[in-house]
Amino acid sequence: MHFSVTILGSGSALPTSRRNPTSQYIECNGRHVLIDCGEGTQVQIRKNGIKLQRIEHILISHLHGDHYFGLVGLLSSMHLLGRIKSINIYGPEGLKEIVELQLHYGGSRLAYELIFNVLDAKDNGLVFEDDVLAIKHFPLAHKIPTIGYLIQEKPRERNLRTEIAMADGVKIEYFHRLKKGEDVVNEDGNLISFEKYTKAPKNPRSYAFCSDTKYFEPIIPFIKNVSTLYHEATFTEAFMDRAIATMHSTAIQAATIAKKANAKKLLLGHLSARYDGGEEHESEAKTVFEECEVVEDGVKYFI
Numbered sequence: 001m002h003f004s005v006t007i008l009g010s011g012s013a014l015p016t017s018r019r020n021p022t023s024q025y026i027e028c029n030g031r032h033v034l035i036d037c038g039e040g041t042q043v044q045i046r047k048n049g050i051k052l053q054r055i056e057h058i059l060i061s062h063l064h065g066d067h068y069f070g071l072v073g074l075l076s077s078m079h080l081l082g083r084i085k086s087i088n089i090y091g092p093e094g095l096k097e098i099v100e101l102q103l104h105y106g107g108s109r110l111a112y113e114l115i116f117n118v119l120d121a122k123d124n125g126l127v128f129e130d131d132v133l134a135i136k137h138f139p140l141a142h143k144i145p146t147i148g149y150l151i152q153e154k155p156r157e158r159n160l161r162t163e164i165a166m167a168d169g170v171k172i173e174y175f176h177r178l179k180k181g182e183d184v185v186n187e188d189g190n191l192i193s194f195e196k197y198t199k200a201p202k203n204p205r206s207y208a209f210c211s212d213t214k215y216f217e218p219i220i221p222f223i224k225n226v227s228t229l230y231h232e233a234t235f236t237e238a239f240m241d242r243a244i245a246t247m248h249s250t251a252i253q254a255a256t257i258a259k260k261a262n263a264k265k266l267l268l269g270h271l272s273a274r275y276d277g278g279e280e281h282e283s284e285a286k287t288v289f290e291e292c293e294v295v296e297d298g299v300k301y302f303i
């Protein structure tokens with residue numbers, strides 16, 4: 001069972017040779033999701049060996065250019081490469097109009113359907129759900145309406161204790177119900193207990209994306225106990241005044257949110273172009289929350 005995030009861009013407004021604008025690719029048990037699509041995202045997708053046409057859902061956080069300027073290019077390439085399968089795009093109000101206007105004046109007609117889903121950036125709720133995952137959204141606090149996302153793996157089936165079940169002569173036809181946590185009464189009237197023949201599965205994993213935002217405690221209930229939290233950390237403490245003025249967070253603020261939300265792991269990104277590495281961010285954040293690291297472009301992190 002696979003759940004990972006590949007960082008395609010970990011920079012902020014100005015791209016650098018080390019960090020592209022924001023984009024992330026999430027694989028969750030056979031589902032493929034793109035979060036944000038800054039300029040250069042499709043090049044990063046190629047460089048990282050990701051299959052473009054597998055992407056089924058694109059989640060856009062907000063309409064600052066470093067989070068979506070790559071979107072029309074990506075959608076056009078999907079068309080040129082022969083896509084016919086529709087794609088779901090979620091984001092704040094205005095995104096649909098912007099994309100359609102760009103396509104319209106370029107005389108572009110896509111051979112596949114764009115299914116836009118406008119999310120209310122002030123509200124929270126379910127974005128998408130199937131039998132593998134659920135995607136939820138919640139409000140962040142930034143200069144313009146901005147959406148945070150939570151991707152939750154669905155609870156998995158219990159694990160069969162195959163050897164014990166076989167040794168006791170439990171019929172294979174009962175395995176399916178036992179794995180679902182149901183007791184079975186066999187044809188002789190004997191109870192076959194799921195607790196005896198199965199083990200509890202691992203806890204479902206989850207991933208939260210919080211960029212861009214100022215320090216904003218109201219997000220904590222939405223991301224409580226998350227397995228991996230990605231939180232923007234545009235600045236270090238020395239630039240707190242810039243963080244306040246631009247409604248971004250410092251590394252220590254991101255770490256404080258991770259701690260209060262009881263996250264297992266924290267990934268820091270959206271670093272200002274004034275920084276080269278992220279050593280300062282990481283050491284500052286670790287004074288509050290030990291399990292953290294600054295992400296790098298082109299690296300896959302397991303949830």
Ligand SMILES: [Zn+2]
Nearest residue numbers: 062064142212
């Ligand atoms: Zn922004």
